[in-house]
Every structure is written in structure tokens, then in C-alpha cells.
Amino acid sequence: MATAALIASGCVAAQAAPAAEPAAPGTFTLDILDINDFHGRIAQDRDSAGAAILAGAVDTLRAANPNTLFVSAGDNIGASTFASASQKDAPTIEALGAGGLDVSTVGNHEFDRGFKDLKGRVIQSYAKASGQDGADFALGANVYDKATGEPALKEYAIREVNGVNVGFIGTVTADVPSLVTPTGIKDLTFGNELEAVNRVAKQLSDGDTTNDEASVIVVLSHNGSENTSCGTIAAEKTTYGELVRGASEQVDAIVSGHTHQPYNCEIAGPTGTERPVVQAHQYGTTLGKISLEVDEASGEVASSSTELLPLAIKDDADEWVYTPNKSVTQIVDTAITESEKVGNQKIGQISADILRGGKEPGSDRGVESTLGNTVADIHLWATSNEDFAGAKAQIAFMNAGGLRADLLYGKDGTVSYKAAADVQPFANTLKTFDLTGAQIREALEQQWQPNGSERSKLQLGISDGLSYTYVEKAPRGEHIKDITFNGEPLDEKATFHVVANAFLAAGGDNFAAFAEGTNHADSGQIDLDATVNYFKSHDVVAPAPLGRAMIAGTDWAxxxxxxxxxxxxxxxxxxxxxxxxxxxxxxxxxxxxxxxxxxxxxxxxxxxxxxxxxxxxxxxxxxxxxxxxxxxxxxxxxxxxxATEPSASPTPSESASPTASPSPTQTPDASGESTGSATPSASATQTDNGNQNDRDDLAQTGFSASWIGIAAGAIVLLGILLLLVRRFGNKNSH
Structure with missing residues (x-):
């Protein structure tokens, strides 16, 4: 699917050992091969070619044209797959260095382990693997020391090709402070890319050989567009749009990254001259290629062309089009072997796929996902179960960008340590802190990102118990409607103890409300450990349901x-x-x-x-x-x-009424109150079971004693009649 998408956007599949196009007289062809957002995908996996095939493609294309440079637009490491992440991305740095990577700008993920780690271990590892200046692995013209205002990273690198100096200026999105844990970059500031590019381009073009000169200048920007339409990119009102339109006329091409999109465009600069603007998708699926026709004498670029080359492709004989580089293959194989020692361990089981957002899982960070909610549930459990010694968390949040792989059911639902690590590869500490209900509302509103951001919305995963309704298209600050917690309206004056990973807790992804919380505390757990412990404590983990975030309104049906x-x-x-x-x-x-x-x-x-x-x-x-x-x-x-309508009264059974008995009479007693007695009759009241009432008492009278004998005889006769009525009445009523 990825290959088809790339072809649809103008990609051309490369052939093995293609012959270089002949250059015009007095010119030569400079080929710049580029990748972006490799993210430690060193092993071949579906559309990701892997480091060995990537290096093999570079070898093949260099053989066809020795005037070739291999560059990157950043995020070579970080958010990596387990084979690399389990070893702090050392295998990726070694593989790229051995595979001939000439120059790279720094990406936001190069700062994942902090600036100290980047300046030390990362840069030194690249120098050892490549035999080049390690600083050329992390150019950053717009990265400054907060105290001095001076560049904190090398701003540019120069390579000589066929006697012509080619300069590469590296920049990174100014959004880095919202994309990495702030404590790791607390001594840095990130400036405007356009300003930095034009400042350095002017220096490289001022004719002063004491401060370096370059005839060809290429920008490596770890910033890009969410669109793939060249017309849209050329007109977009973002910092990236400003860069591609406003970069100095001395800039001959722009290589982009960060947004993981495939495009190869020609976009006009400030004086109307068009130049290549490319981004080569992601994860080593694609190799960008910019071909510049360069005048041998002046170093001026006479013309240009671009293409995107799918990498993980085979020929008609089912053989890889690009032969894997043997040295890099050995590096990758060793890394996989080392990672598998722990990666294949089973940590738990799931009942179904647990996926990221989008029609293609992971393609849309702006929608609710089962994985986002599940991870939020895991983080809440980790900081509220009976073994947790700190103050128990009540609510958890998870950022969509921190989810880098899905949990797939496979054959039997088994979840390995590697699979869990692939989901959250950043080794973020879980932080607990206090937020008011009003701050929770504010954080939910901040899912809709500031104007000019790479993504318009970043959906938060939220834990069980919290839910809300929202309006997608609403004025800023008015998206969130009703919020409930444990089935009751959220008290916006109350304080809640919440948990998020260190990145979010510090205000990452522009969620400033989290940074404004109080009583931030380290839980002592990293996200991967929390996940492993959660799986070990649950026999089977089911996907958390969707619907904690609901579109407001009931007019949908x-x-x-x-x-x-x-x-x-x-x-x-x-x-x-x-x-x-x-x-x-x-x-x-x-x-x-x-x-x-x-x-x-x-x-x-x-x-x-x-x-x-x-x-x-x-x-x-x-x-x-x-x-x-x-x-x-x-x-x-x-x-x-x-209420149920009462049924009709049963018809009384027929029986002869005694005629010899007197009618009921009422006679005042000594107190002046009347007393009454009822003699049986054909309409005697029935009980529910059809028996007639035969419990009437005799009336008290004022007759003289001479009537006692007569009365007694009447009473005996009456009793006999009542027995007969009761007996025959029972028979008739059943």
C-alpha cells in the first residue's frame, strides 16, 4: 500500500545499478540521496527496507554516479523499534555511519535522552562508525545556548564534490520544547528556522574564505508539511511554508522531515526561481533523490530534478532490487540477536487487537484510539494499585504521539516484551501531580493545537472514569462541553491527582495545562515497566473501549x-x-x-x-x-x-338464600353506637379464592329470654345452611 501511495505521488522505482544521465557540457550531476524519520528501523519489516537495504541502495546509486552524497533530515534515532531501542539506538548510529551517511540535521527525537547524551554518546558514536566529524550527525543552526545565545550545535557542514563545495545547513522545528522532556533541554533555546538559514546562507556566500564558502547550498530541515500537494505546500501559512518560500536565493534545495509525508516538489523562492523541496516519507520506506546539474567552473546550479525511490521492492525474480550492504547486515543481525535475548519473553495476553487512531492504525493522532485509552488505564493502575506507595492517582492521560506501534492479537494474543517496548519506546518516567477540574478542562481544550502547529489536533488517551463531549468545529477554547468523572459532572473547583508520562507532565505537545499543575512527583516507574507489571497482574487485557470522548449533540439519529x-x-x-x-x-x-x-x-x-x-x-x-x-x-x-387494568370481579356461585333467617338489623347499644350483623345472602362477598365469607357474628338483640330457644334453633339451622353453601360453593368455583 505504501509503495502504491508513493507511486501515486510521483515516485519512480529505481532499477539496480542505474546508469547516470550524461551531464551537459561543462556541468556534472550532483545527486543528493536523502532519508528522514528513520527512527531506528534497522531491520527489514514490511515497507521498511531496513538499514542494510538502505545502505545497499546508496552503494548502488553511488556506483552509478560517484558525485553522490547521502544525507538525513533528522530523527534517525528515537521512537525506534526494539532491536535498536533496547540498546539505546547504538545499532542505528553504527549502521548509518557504516552505510555512508554523510550529513544529518538534528531532529527532535535526537534530544529524547537529553542534550548531554546527544553531545556526548550519540555524536561520538557516529564519529567512530563513520570516520567523520561526529558533529555532522546533528547539525542545528537554530539551536542556541540559553545563557550565551551562541549556537549550541554545529550549524553547517561542507562536502567537496568534483571540486565544488556543497554546504548543508541543518535546522529543526522550533517546537522542540513541546516535543521532548523539557529538563533534558533546559539550557537550550530553539529559534526561527528561516532566520537561521538565511544567516548561515549569507555567511557561506559572502566571498570570505575565512568563514567557509559553498557554491551549492542545501537546507536539511527537520520540519515539513502535513500535505502532499505541492500547491498546498507552497501556499501554507506555517513556519515551514515561510521557510520554503523565504529561504535565501542562495539555497538550491530543501530536504524536509518530521511530518512523515512523501512529496517531491519544485517551489518558488523569494525571487520566483523554483527549487526542489522534498520529503522521503518515513522509516526507510523511501529514498529521496535530488539531481542538480552543476556548472563545473562556477558551481552554479543550472537545473534540477527530483524523485522518490521505494526501497523495499523486489524484481520479477523475487530478488531485492537493492543488494543489502554486508557490513550493515552484520551490524543489524548482531543487534537483533542481542535484543531477542529479552524481547521474546512473554509478558501477557490480549483478547483482541489494541490499535492507534486512524483508518490505517497510527495514521491519525487526532482521533480517539483504543490503544491511547488502554495505555492511560495502565498508567493509572501503575500509580494507584495497592503496591504503589505514593498518593494514589485518580485520572491518567496519554499523548497519541507517544504510541509508536499497535498491540496485535496475532495467533493467540501473546504480548512479548519487545511488542510492549515498541508501543512506548521512549522510556518515559510516569509523573503524578495535581490538577483542578478547570485545568483538566483546559488540558482537554489544548487537544486542538495552536495555529501553525504541524498537527491541528492531538487526541489524549484518557483513563476509565473520565469522559466528555465535544464539538469538533468550535471557536478556540469552546470545544469541550460536558465533562464527567465516575458518572458525575466534573467539579471544576475540586483538585484531582493525575498521572502522565514525563513528556506530557512537563507540557509536551503544547499541553501547557499539565505543566501548570502542582506537586509534580516522580512515581519511580517508567512507562515500559508499568506496562510489563500491568500485564503480569492481569490474565487477559482487553482493549479499552472507545467513547470516553463523544461528539456532543443527539441529532445523529x-x-x-x-x-x-x-x-x-x-x-x-x-x-x-x-x-x-x-x-x-x-x-x-x-x-x-x-x-x-x-x-x-x-x-x-x-x-x-x-x-x-x-x-x-x-x-x-x-x-x-x-x-x-x-x-x-x-x-x-x-x-x-x-398500571395494569384490574380484571372483572368473579361471578358468585348460585345458591339458595335462606328465607327463614331474619334480615340484618342495627340496634343502638348502651353507648348509643349501632352494632350490626349480616346474614348470608346470594350476593355474599367472595374472597380471592372463591370462598364465601362465612365468619359473620350474630347480632346482639333486646329480645326477652322466651325467644332464646327459638333463636338458638334458628342459629343451628343457619349454621347447617352455611355449611351446605360453603361446600357446594367451593365445588362450583374450581
Whole structure:
């Protein structure tokens, strides 16, 4: 897919040992081969060619044209794969040095372990591997010592080719302070690239041989465009757009990096003359090639052309087009062997793929991802479990740019130490600190990046318990709407103990709200260790769900009920329209006691339906039906359960009423209150089981004693009749 994309953007696949085009009389062809954002991809993996094939391609192209230089636009190391990262990227530095890398600008990731490590170990390692000035591995004309204002890195490097001096000016995005842990670069400042380029270009073109001169000048900028359209790049209002349009006319070509995009353009400079502007994708998938026709006498560039060469390609015989460099192959093999000693250890298991954001995982850092939320959950667990000695964290945040690989289920869900390390390769310490609810809102707002940033939005992974709704297109500072924590509205006056990696905690990626928190403390854990311990403490790790960040509003669908009133034991048919085809909704009701998850996906018309059952015994009253779609605010619909209509009274059984018994009478007693007795009749009241009421007491009367015998006889007769009625009544009522 990557190769197809590159071809679609104008890439031309290189052939083995291509013959150099003949130069015009009095000129020669200077080929500049370039990479950017290699990120320690030393081993061949899918579209990443690996260091050996990369070096082999350079060998092949140098053989075709000896007037060739091999350069990089930065981020050679850092965010690397495990074979390199497990050894502090020493294998990558050695492989690039042995593979003939002539010059490189510094990228933001060269500062991952701090400026001291870059100036010492990194530069010295390159010098040893390449046999050249180690400082040429990390040019940085816009990197200054904070105390003196003087350049802190070498500003340019010069190579002589066919008697002509070729100067390379290196710069890095001024956003570095927001991209690396600030403590590692606390003594540095990062200035404007355009100013630095024009200052150095003027020096190299002023005719003063005491301060170096260069006839051909190439800028190596670790900055780039998010676009691949040359017209868009030429007009964009970013610091990079200013650089490509405003760089001095003495600059003959611009090699870019940082944004991991493939493009090869001709863009006009300040006087209208067009010059090459290229970026060679990422990870060693592609080799950029700028060909300059240079006048042998004056050193002036007469013409230019560009192309992007896919590297991990094979010929019709299924052989690599570029033969791997043997020396670099040995370096890579040794590095892999060393890393595999620990990398193959199983640390845990997952139940499904856990992925970064975008249609192609990792392609979009501006959307919610299962991996971002999962890593946030891991960091929260690491700083809140019973073995953690510090103050327990309540909320965790994770930056999308810190996630460099996905966790894939594979055959059985096994997660190796190497796989975990590939996800978070920066060895960041976890920091805990306090934020108010208002600062949490501010941090969530800062997902929408400042104007001019390389990416317009950087989505935070957030831990379980925190959720919010947002409006994508809203004025700055007004994107975030409702925020909840553990199901309740977030108290913006309260203080919460949170955790993030050291990069975020210090305000990285322009999340200044985190740096403004209080009581920052080192948890004593790095992100990789936290991940390993989490997996060891959980039998199986499932992907954290999407939907902690939800688009505000409930107009994404329409809900219709077959009736809004129903009795217990009845069903209500629910129809949902206005969905996208294939959308999968869920429903819940009765305070969450009823969950409906097997609703059919929306059809081509965006419609689906299901049955809402009302259980027997449900109390009468109003209830809420919630219709949910991942990453959408739930739609609430009210329906009423009405009381069940009482059934008709049972028909009493037929029996003859005693005629000899007197009618009920009421006679005042001594207190003046009336007392009554009821004699049985055909309409005697029935109990629920059909038995007639036979427990009436005799009335008290004022008759004389002479009537006692008669009354007693009547009572006996009445009792016999009642027994007969009860017996035959029971038979008739069953």
C-alpha cells in the first residue's frame, strides 16, 4: 500500500545499478540521496527496507554516479523499534555511519535522552562508525545556548564534490520544547528556522574564505508539511511554508522531515526561481533523490530534478532490487540477536487487537484510539494499585504521539516484551501531580493545537472514569462541553491527582495545562515497566473501549416508539433512523438493568429496529430509554409504564338464600353506637379464592329470654345452611 501511495505521488522505482544521465557540457550531476524519520528501523519489516537495504541502495546509486552524497533530515534515532531501542539506538548510529551517511540535521527525537547524551554518546558514536566529524550527525543552526545565545550545535557542514563545495545547513522545528522532556533541554533555546538559514546562507556566500564558502547550498530541515500537494505546500501559512518560500536565493534545495509525508516538489523562492523541496516519507520506506546539474567552473546550479525511490521492492525474480550492504547486515543481525535475548519473553495476553487512531492504525493522532485509552488505564493502575506507595492517582492521560506501534492479537494474543517496548519506546518516567477540574478542562481544550502547529489536533488517551463531549468545529477554547468523572459532572473547583508520562507532565505537545499543575512527583516507574507489571497482574487485557470522548449533540439519529405507554409484560417496538449504513447501536433502560446489545446493524437506508421488553411486575411510572453509538452522546427517550387494568370481579356461585333467617338489623347499644350483623345472602362477598365469607357474628338483640330457644334453633339451622353453601360453593368455583 505504501509503495502504491508513493507511486501515486510521483515516485519512480529505481532499477539496480542505474546508469547516470550524461551531464551537459561543462556541468556534472550532483545527486543528493536523502532519508528522514528513520527512527531506528534497522531491520527489514514490511515497507521498511531496513538499514542494510538502505545502505545497499546508496552503494548502488553511488556506483552509478560517484558525485553522490547521502544525507538525513533528522530523527534517525528515537521512537525506534526494539532491536535498536533496547540498546539505546547504538545499532542505528553504527549502521548509518557504516552505510555512508554523510550529513544529518538534528531532529527532535535526537534530544529524547537529553542534550548531554546527544553531545556526548550519540555524536561520538557516529564519529567512530563513520570516520567523520561526529558533529555532522546533528547539525542545528537554530539551536542556541540559553545563557550565551551562541549556537549550541554545529550549524553547517561542507562536502567537496568534483571540486565544488556543497554546504548543508541543518535546522529543526522550533517546537522542540513541546516535543521532548523539557529538563533534558533546559539550557537550550530553539529559534526561527528561516532566520537561521538565511544567516548561515549569507555567511557561506559572502566571498570570505575565512568563514567557509559553498557554491551549492542545501537546507536539511527537520520540519515539513502535513500535505502532499505541492500547491498546498507552497501556499501554507506555517513556519515551514515561510521557510520554503523565504529561504535565501542562495539555497538550491530543501530536504524536509518530521511530518512523515512523501512529496517531491519544485517551489518558488523569494525571487520566483523554483527549487526542489522534498520529503522521503518515513522509516526507510523511501529514498529521496535530488539531481542538480552543476556548472563545473562556477558551481552554479543550472537545473534540477527530483524523485522518490521505494526501497523495499523486489524484481520479477523475487530478488531485492537493492543488494543489502554486508557490513550493515552484520551490524543489524548482531543487534537483533542481542535484543531477542529479552524481547521474546512473554509478558501477557490480549483478547483482541489494541490499535492507534486512524483508518490505517497510527495514521491519525487526532482521533480517539483504543490503544491511547488502554495505555492511560495502565498508567493509572501503575500509580494507584495497592503496591504503589505514593498518593494514589485518580485520572491518567496519554499523548497519541507517544504510541509508536499497535498491540496485535496475532495467533493467540501473546504480548512479548519487545511488542510492549515498541508501543512506548521512549522510556518515559510516569509523573503524578495535581490538577483542578478547570485545568483538566483546559488540558482537554489544548487537544486542538495552536495555529501553525504541524498537527491541528492531538487526541489524549484518557483513563476509565473520565469522559466528555465535544464539538469538533468550535471557536478556540469552546470545544469541550460536558465533562464527567465516575458518572458525575466534573467539579471544576475540586483538585484531582493525575498521572502522565514525563513528556506530557512537563507540557509536551503544547499541553501547557499539565505543566501548570502542582506537586509534580516522580512515581519511580517508567512507562515500559508499568506496562510489563500491568500485564503480569492481569490474565487477559482487553482493549479499552472507545467513547470516553463523544461528539456532543443527539441529532445523529431519530428514535421512534410504537407506543409511549405500555403495561408491564408488554413490548414496545423501537425504530432508529438517520444512521450511517452499518452503524451498530446499543440500548439500555430501567436504570441500566436492561442492556440490549444484539441490535441489527443499520441497513442501507440507515435504519434499524428492535424490541424493548417490559418485564412482568415492572412498577408503573416514567422510564428512560438510552440509544447509544460509540463516540456519540446518547439519545434519551421517555416512555411510561401504566398500571395494569384490574380484571372483572368473579361471578358468585348460585345458591339458595335462606328465607327463614331474619334480615340484618342495627340496634343502638348502651353507648348509643349501632352494632350490626349480616346474614348470608346470594350476593355474599367472595374472597380471592372463591370462598364465601362465612365468619359473620350474630347480632346482639333486646329480645326477652322466651325467644332464646327459638333463636338458638334458628342459629343451628343457619349454621347447617352455611355449611351446605360453603361446600357446594367451593365445588362450583374450581
Amino acid at each position: 431519530k428514535v421512534e416508539l410504537s407506543t409511549t405507554e405500555a403495561e408491564a409484560g408488554e413490548d414496545i417496538k423501537v425504530t432508529v433512523t438517520g444512521l450511517e449504513e452499518g452503524a451498530q447501536i446499543t440500548a439500555s433502560s430501567f436504570g441500566g438493568e436492561l442492556e440490549i446489545t444484539d441490535i441489527p446493524a443499520a441497513d442501507a437506508q440507515g435504519t434499524t429496529s428492535f424490541t424493548l421488553p417490559i418485564a412482568e411486575g415492572t412498577e408503573a411510572g416514567d422510564y428512560e430509554l438510552l440509544i447509544s453509538l460509540v463516540q456519540r452522546e446518547s439519545i434519551s427517550t421517555i416512555f411510561t409504564v401504566v
